[in-house]
Amino acid sequence: MTEQQGAGRRVVSPAQTTASVRTRGLERPPRSRYAVIGSGWRSTVYLRLAHLLPEVFEATGVLTRRSESTERIDRDFGVRTHGTVEALLAADRPDFVVLSVPWPVTPELTRTLVAAGVPVLAETPPAPDLDGMRSLWADVGASGLVQVAEQYAFMPLHAARLALTREGLIGTPGSVQISSTHLYHVVAMMRAFLDVGREPTAVASRTFTAPLVDPITPQGWTHDLEQKRARTILSTIDFGGDRMGLYDFTDGQWWNPVRPDHLTVRGATGEIHDETVVRMLDATTPVTSRIERAATGIGMNYEGLDLTHLSFEGRPVFRNRFAGAALSDDDIGTAELLARTGAWARQEGPAPYPLADGMHDHHVGIAIEQAAETGEVVRTGEEPWTAG
Structure with missing residues (x-):
């Protein structure tokens, strides 16, 4: 519909929409650059946000070993894919890496990235069970390099x-x-x-x-x-x-x-x-x-x-802060999480949801299910991550 067809009303294009949003006094967050490991449904959320908000987010690369995922990611998002962590980081060093992989894989990849000195945003939970969390904390807890993807x-x-x-x-x-x-x-x-x-x-x-x-x-x-x-x-x-x-x-x-x-x-x-x-x-x-x-x-x-x-x-x-991209509420929450994680990784802002919080909340979640199974009150007490 042209302006004439709109009876004199101004019809706004997507680019104009973004510009008009800025006139409302909203400031976009500083640009964050992240790589993604994983190619499932949740991974595509991070790629889509970078596609919709290129002035705010940049996906520097994706690690996937599945050929069908490589083709889809290139077609839908135009993001380069890699087959190893080393190649992902060497191609274009990001501010941080998003881990969006199955639960059992998350701890090992977290260890690998922390060893390389790379800030991590790990999808929930950070490890499948209590023993896994204790082991992961012993290896990376003191690094201060891990956040957990809690957007709610x-x-x-x-x-x-x-x-x-x-x-x-x-x-x-x-x-x-x-x-x-x-x-x-x-x-x-x-x-x-x-x-x-x-x-x-x-x-x-x-x-x-x-x-x-x-x-x-x-x-x-x-x-x-x-x-x-x-x-x-x-x-x-x-x-x-x-x-x-x-x-x-x-x-x-x-x-x-x-x-x-x-x-x-x-x-x-x-x-x-x-x-x-x-x-x-x-x-x-x-x-x-x-x-x-x-x-x-x-x-x-x-x-x-x-x-x-x-x-x-x-x-x-x-x-x-992301008006103009027509995001769902969940996408707005995830975008805010990404922006805050980028600021944290660049030492420009506080940690949005540190590993210690992710472990504690998962521990209480485990207790919810244990109490349902046993019918008894389950208590969570002191753990390596509860101090502070």
Whole structure:
């Protein structure tokens, strides 16, 4: 559609959209350069972000040994592939390397990269089990070169809720209830909302089954409305100091549209439940407000469909630094993680989610499953990574 066909309305191209986003006062993060090891579904997220935001991210290369992956990566992203770690690093030294490989492979590649002095962003979890984590920590923990790819706290709605919680809007937080993703991801979010370190925990779990349809999978819509038995784990996590978490996860919940995400954080003077905030305005006035999403591309807006910010009572509490690329919430969270990892690797910013945190949260996640299997309270205590 031309400008004339648009009855005088300005039709915005993708390039113009990016330019218009900058006029909103948003600053793009400094450019980060990373290599990727792995060629599965999650790996393509990092390549796609570099493709969509070349002024912010550059994928310097990909390590894969599968010929079909080499052809696909070259065709879809134009990124050079390599067959060894040495070749990947020699071709174009990145700020850091993203590890997106199967769990058993992650520890060995982490050791290899740390030995080469390369900062690492390892997909979760950093090792499959407790013994594997202890061994990996003994080898690389002191290096300070490893971050873990935990993006959930950087997703727009979670980031907005965290901002409101941390400014004291609902008073001192005492509990968090999450029904969303699984295990270590949820533990990481709980600790963020409760401002909890790597202290010991006590975990109690129960499992239940109930009928549930499964209309969509990672492969697409199933067109199947047959009810199948699905397991739900309910767990309480006692973090100590009058702080607790309630974990509620049903098998396949990541994809199932009839099991949407829910998060409640309760504080001494109010609570945040999904997008609703209840708080005491003064000693006799409880008030209810909402976190609101603002997006372009709706109605007569021609800037393209994109999230711009989230607001609370008329003020922004989250701004999308990557507006103009039409990213999903998960992609925005991953982009923020990559930007912060790049800043950390260049010694320009703090660590976004260090290896010690990833190990602790996975340890608590393991305890959730152990408590479900045994019916007993499982405690996590002092480990090599819990100090500090």
